[in-house]
Amino acid sequence: MGTIYSKQERCHLAEINYSRALEINPQSSVILCHIGIVQHALKQTEKALKTFNVAIANNPKSPLCKFHRGSIYFALGRHAEALKELEELKEIVPKESLVYYLIGKVHKKLGNTDLALMHFSWATDLDPKGASSQIKEAFDPSIGRTTSSESPTSPAAEEFLADRRPGLQPEALNFGNLPDDSEDSF
Template identity: 65%
Template sequence: MLPGNLNGCGCGLACLQAEKVFGELRYLDPRYMEGMEIYSTTLWHLQRDVALSALAQELTEMDLNSPQAWCVAGNCYSLQREHDVAIKFFKRAVQVDPTFAYAYTLLGHELVLTEELDKALPCFRNAVRINPRHYNAWYGLGLIYFKQEKCVLAEVHFRKALGINPQNSVLLCHVGVVQHAQKKTEAALETFTKAIELDPKNPLCKFHRASVLFSIEKYKAALEELDELKEIVPKESLVYFLIGKVYKKLGLTHLALMNFSWAMDLDPKGVNNQIKEAIDKRYLPDEEEFAGEMDIESETFEEATMTDGEDVQLHAAESDESL
């Protein structure tokens, strides 16, 4: 589970539709518990903190012996980044019902967020032991192996999840990431293309494909992808940063400087990008490199505006039209 525009579930419209259906269900039967843990995850991805908090309070007051109620409470505190409390509540859900696979999965993902991978691993294994078709747990196992740089194992588990849920663009995207990590570049591009066909508005898939295109020096194709992505997530600093890198490679210095400047305005320290938690650092800079590059480009930008201000303004106007 990863929040934000680019590294969340990537469900977009599906999440909104699910929220609507669950909301109608709650209206018809406020005491209905089945599926409320999934509803809470939907609210988590959509960052509906008020609605999630209200749901958690209602369900825990209704039935403290329900694993769904504790899962909802755990998701509520997870959204507030109170991970220790969230872990405590997910563990309580497991205690209430040791056969509730989703509780193990939520606990595993929360432990991944706190980088406790060794503790998360058995959680996901318990989930698939209870329910072998619980694709979220297979995805969790793949995520751990990817973080451990065991890319072959990661791909195996991502594909296991994909076999259960073949229409999930996020799972396809993760397969593409591990393929690229194994230097299967053409296969990765094909996988990202399939993922985008399933969900044309999935920003994470488009960003990964643009990043791979940039890494193999297909700069114009990368730029086309990034221009489309900019329309979907106009406030993601690394999108502008990568656009700047592309323009720099193409020798269009002023356009590069303008995009570096926009990226720096969106995130001056280069550390608060939601996207950074989801990207493969093999083809994008780490935190320090990003901030350092931004400082260098900022200085160059200031020099350029002093020596060739009219040209910079012209390109700025052209770029504004494309936003």
């Protein structure tokens, strides 16, 4: 039910139902990750970070939790923490273009243009169809759009997925062939 409410953007009801699921399985990093996503959508950023911290403590290799925590750090301007999180994530999911794209955006914000270009290039190599226009926009916002607005919920995910997967919610990212969180299953 939490997933359905989340897809309907009824975040408060989603959080209630995810919390009920967490009562059944209190160690589930998957449920905690969904709660963190919903909390961030409700503009409860600090609460969401605490939730992601608990989820990652329960399962340190949870790629979705690490990605969302890194995205929040980026949105908050905590670029060093975002970069650390994303570099760890890159080791877990080395073929996920979205990770490289967000690392490129962090490096761009830090003024490391050469590292930004390198990571954007790797993102393009991993997903040639989805990355090219977003990477061009990262360096020249006037390309393709008249205004640039970064979403507080998941800036890189929404920009990157806009053309790549229309209608896909940031919480539904496909990190292909990830290890499942089987220890978290009911």
